[in-house]
Amino acid sequence: xxxxxxxxxxxxxxxxxxxxxxxxxxxxxxxxTVQSGKYSAATWVDLTLSGLTQGSVYALIALxxxxxxxxxxxxxxxxxxxxxxxxxxxxFPATWLAASGFMNENPVLGLIILFFVGALTSxxxxxxxxxxxxxxLRRAPRLVPLIxxxxxxxxxxxxxxxxxxxxxxxxxxxxRLEGSIPGPFGVEIEYIQILVIVAAALMMLVLYLYVQRxxxxxxxxxxxxxxxxxxxxxxxxxxxxxxxxxLGGAFAGTAGVLYxxxxxxxxxxxxxxxxIKAFTAAVLGGIGNIPGAALGGLxxxxxxxxxxxxxxxxxGVPAPYQLKDAIAFIVxxxxxxxxxxxxxxxxxxxxxx
Amino acid sequence: MTTRSxxxxxxxxxxxxxxxxxxxxxxxxGMVKTFDERDIVxxxxxLGTSLLVSIYLVIGYGTARSHPGSPLGVRLAASTLTGLIxxxxxxxxxxxxxxxxxxxxxxxxSPELYVLLQFxxxxxxxxxxxAVFGAACGALGAGLSLVPRQxxxxxxxxxxxxxxxxxxxxxIHITIGAFPAVVAYTDWMLASGVQNGLTSAGAxxxxxxxxxxxxFWPGIRGVSQTRIQAMPVGQRHVIAIxxxxxxxxxxxxxxxxxxxxxxxxxxxxxxxxxxxxGLNIVVGFAGLLDLGYVAFFAIGAYTMGILTTTAIGGESxxxxxxxxxxxxxxxxxxxxxxxxxxxxxxxxxxxxxxDYLAIVTLGFGEIVRxxxxxxxxxxxxxxxxxxxxxxxxxxxxxxxxxxxxxxxYYLLLALVAIVIFIAxxxxxxxxxxxxxxxxxxxxxxxxxxxxxxxTKLLAFASGAAMAGLAGAVFASKVGSIYPHSFDxxxxxxxxxxxxxxxxxxxxxxxxxxxxxxGLPELLREFSEYRYFVFGAMLVAMMLFRPEGVIPxxxxxxxxxxxxxxxxxxxxxxxxxxxxxxxx
Numbered sequence: 054x055x056x057x058x059x060x061x062x063x064x065x066x067x068x069x070x071x072x073x074x075x076x077x078x079x080x081x082x083x084x085x086t087v088q089s090g091k092y093s094a095a096t097w098v099d100l101t102l103s104g105l106t107q108g109s110v111y112a113l114i115a116l117x118x119x120x121x122x123x124x125x126x127x128x129x130x131x132x133x134x135x136x137x138x139x140x141x142x143x144x145f146p147a148t149w150l151a152a153s154g155f156m157n158e159n160p161v162l163g164l165i166i167l168f169f170v171g172a173l174t175s176x177x178x179x180x181x182x183x184x185x186x187x188x189x190l191r192r193a194p195r196l197v198p199l200i201x202x203x204x205x206x207x208x209x210x211x212x213x214x215x216x217x218x219x220x221x222x223x224x225x226x227x228x229r230l231e232g233s234i235p236g237p238f239g240v241e242i243e244y245i246q247i248l249v250i251v252a253a254a255l256m257m258l259v260l261y262l263y264v265q266r267x268x269x270x271x272x273x274x275x276x277x278x279x280x281x282x283x284x285x286x287x288x289x290x291x292x293x294x295x296x297x298x299x300l301g302g303a304f305a306g307t308a309g310v311l312y313x314x315x316x317x318x319x320x321x322x323x324x325x326x327x328x329i330k331a332f333t334a335a336v337l338g339g340i341g342n343i344p345g346a347a348l349g350g351l352x353x354x355x356x357x358x359x360x361x362x363x364x365x366x367x368x369g370v371p372a373p374y375q376l377k378d379a380i381a382f383i384v385x386x387x388x389x390x391x392x393x394x395x396x397x398x399x400x401x402x403x404x405x406x
Numbered sequence: 407m408t409t410r411s412x413x414x415x416x417x418x419x420x421x422x423x424x425x426x427x428x429x430x431x432x433x434x435x436g437m438v439k440t441f442d443e444r445d446i447v448x449x450x451x452x453l454g455t456s457l458l459v460s461i462y463l464v465i466g467y468g469t470a471r472s473h474p475g476s477p478l479g480v481r482l483a484a485s486t487l488t489g490l491i492x493x494x495x496x497x498x499x500x501x502x503x504x505x506x507x508x509x510x511x512x513x514x515x516s517p518e519l520y521v522l523l524q525f526x527x528x529x530x531x532x533x534x535x536x537a538v539f540g541a542a543c544g545a546l547g548a549g550l551s552l553v554p555r556q557x558x559x560x561x562x563x564x565x566x567x568x569x570x571x572x573x574x575x576x577x578i579h580i581t582i583g584a585f586p587a588v589v590a591y592t593d594w595m596l597a598s599g600v601q602n603g604l605t606s607a608g609a610x611x612x613x614x615x616x617x618x619x620x621x622f623w624p625g626i627r628g629v630s631q632t633r634i635q636a637m638p639v640g641q642r643h644v645i646a647i648x649x650x651x652x653x654x655x656x657x658x659x660x661x662x663x664x665x666x667x668x669x670x671x672x673x674x675x676x677x678x679x680x681x682x683x684g685l686n687i688v689v690g691f692a693g694l695l696d697l698g699y700v701a702f703f704a705i706g707a708y709t710m711g712i713l714t715t716t717a718i719g720g721e722s723x724x725x726x727x728x729x730x731x732x733x734x735x736x737x738x739x740x741x742x743x744x745x746x747x748x749x750x751x752x753x754x755x756x757x758x759x760x761d762y763l764a765i766v767t768l769g770f771g772e773i774v775r776x777x778x779x780x781x782x783x784x785x786x787x788x789x790x791x792x793x794x795x796x797x798x799x800x801x802x803x804x805x806x807x808x809x810x811x812x813x814x815y816y817l818l819l820a821l822v823a824i825v826i827f828i829a830x831x832x833x834x835x836x837x838x839x840x841x842x843x844x845x846x847x848x849x850x851x852x853x854x855x856x857x858x859x860x861t862k863l864l865a866f867a868s869g870a871a872m873a874g875l876a877g878a879v880f881a882s883k884v885g886s887i888y889p890h891s892f893d894x895x896x897x898x899x900x901x902x903x904x905x906x907x908x909x910x911x912x913x914x915x916x917x918x919x920x921x922x923x924g925l926p927e928l929l930r931e932f933s934e935y936r937y938f939v940f941g942a943m944l945v946a947m948m949l950f951r952p953e954g955v956i957p958x959x960x961x962x963x964x965x966x967x968x969x970x971x972x973x974x975x976x977x978x979x980x981x982x983x984x985x986x987x988x989x
Binding site: 064067068071122127128130145185186189190193195196197198199200201203204205206207208209210211212214215216217218325329332336370371372373375376378379382383385386389390393 | 511781
């Protein structure tokens, strides 16, 4: 028994050593980069701003992961495809509205239509997913719904590829969304960045109030605490679970449209990377925790945008932005080693983690 | 899907809508059109049509089955209605598509597709034909539900055999082409030309033979089993050795029969068998869902590439450093580095379970790929240009006398045999039992004295070793190493093999690799839909048969202990593909 505990501690030591090495490496890299003086303050502000924009999108997707995880204790692997489907289907009204000139005359109404179509598509996909793939497996061993989710993700990706083709499609240019206003340090803040950050902030505020203040929100919290007891209290558990999928889907669909407005390019495979990042954001903030997902998204977005250059450029790594995604994964591993409960998360019981 | 609703008509409406939705989806995805180019029975049935037939038939069958209490006529009518409603969706598509150009949204909605869906007819006649077609398929489904149970299995197997042989007709042509004596006898069964399937007479023969075999198989098996059991032990051993001997000789002679192309395909399949056997240890035995498994494959391949490539120098497409070792020197290093990577990944994820583990391993796989792709490591890994010209295994004087496909065939066959042996010994060892105990309950396993740390690390390390081995041979066989060969889809592909075959089941994994990797490789037009089908299969397997097609006994027990005892009748022996090694 004593030998066993010795071994266990050794693992702890190794993990801390790995984490410490990475953190010290990042710190040294940052010092070197700042000392080199290659980048001006404006560059850093600009990077932070694009990090915040990106992070807002991550946060919106992360809410879907975190809510479903909170309630079903499973990673909805197919959530990245829920996000993709919204962005993809909203492409068609976007093309028609732009071609007919409607988008130029009524940009606000046009955007609302796009958000609505995107959200509606994603909600449909999310609800079907829950009904067909997840509901029958609620009492199955953990590995089973996880594999189902991976299968569903693959299925949806290649369904979209088959239906709409494997080529990259692009959103039409929207002149009313181009342009910028001057910010601090001579930075130009683009309209689209303002749109994304404001829209995300508003939606998250509404969600927070909904979950904290309404009766339906209380039901969601109760079901995520204990399904059986919630059912005994007269809460419609199935209905509440569907409701979380609807909310998560609506947020993912909106995030998809926002993402498409920033990057323009749409493929069947576009959900994968943002999906993983959003999951990382959800874990970073503390999975199951709604404000945590928002915070995690923003922190991850900024880390990825600023950190990639800050940590790596000082070492003379060529083209550090290529390793942007690797940085996000390393952040994920670090959190899981150092603080698996995330920034805002409570210490989770072992059954939850 | 088959919830007992009040009336068969409501079921019919709902199933009809589901059938129509599926038919519409597959049609707009281009599957019907693409598959139509391949005939199963010349001039009678193409694969595209049979796809539609099978949708209506299966769902019509479900409709009829979901109301066993209803009178026969009602069940028949409900199934017919199901098929009819399903096909009406396609009628709607044709009606809409002929007025509005759908191609900007759905690239597959071409005029040729509409002609195909209307069976070449036009106007109201065509729509009537379509409606009758759908209704007839639904009615056939109801008819299938009326066939007595003991004949249903053979009937379905017969149909599947016709489809399979019809699909593989080209390959059968190539294979038997080397034996003129066989061609003379079988010529009338196979249609001439490319992708033309069987002749009608050939289809009938295949159908009847397959049906009879399945019908009498339990009897034959029972008799031979009782006979073998009645023998003394020594004699039984002789028979077992004889059977394995025949199998071994057949496998050794196979490249001569298959020809270069098919041998090459079997080599790819065997590389996947190696990987799948490794992942089977991690996922199947130890229950650790590893989504970044391809990373170890990549590490094996890159080790082989860097250690043996001769393209060294400062020029583009070349890496700056390499010892130009031989294949055999590099092979142990490839395995060693994969094991190191396995342990390295294993340590940080020791405390994680299920979902977290899956995501972190997925991240690990992607990090390895990003690193290989990045400019930062380009001098050592070649970046996106990869590494070319790794060494070819040298077998002394034998190398010259074998074609390159046969060389890799024998090499891989030997490796697969060794790895199967190791996997079986591991499974049956104390270590294997620890893995399974850990899979079933980590806390209990720990409580009974299993060291989770070493048990988990050993699982990761052995899985990684097998993937590294596969990667090293893959690099040498393909002759180049590019980062895009190591994307997530490869991990998913191997995972699908392990899961569909049966987690923890070694014969299942081998059969899985044959069917899930070999078949799409042979039928090139399927490869576009390969991952779509894999995704659907993973979901369907988890919903209906989580233990896999060829399940491992313990795993099956574990997965079904939660459902109510005796809830569903145990399906009798299924026709198992590729029955190699099922003792």
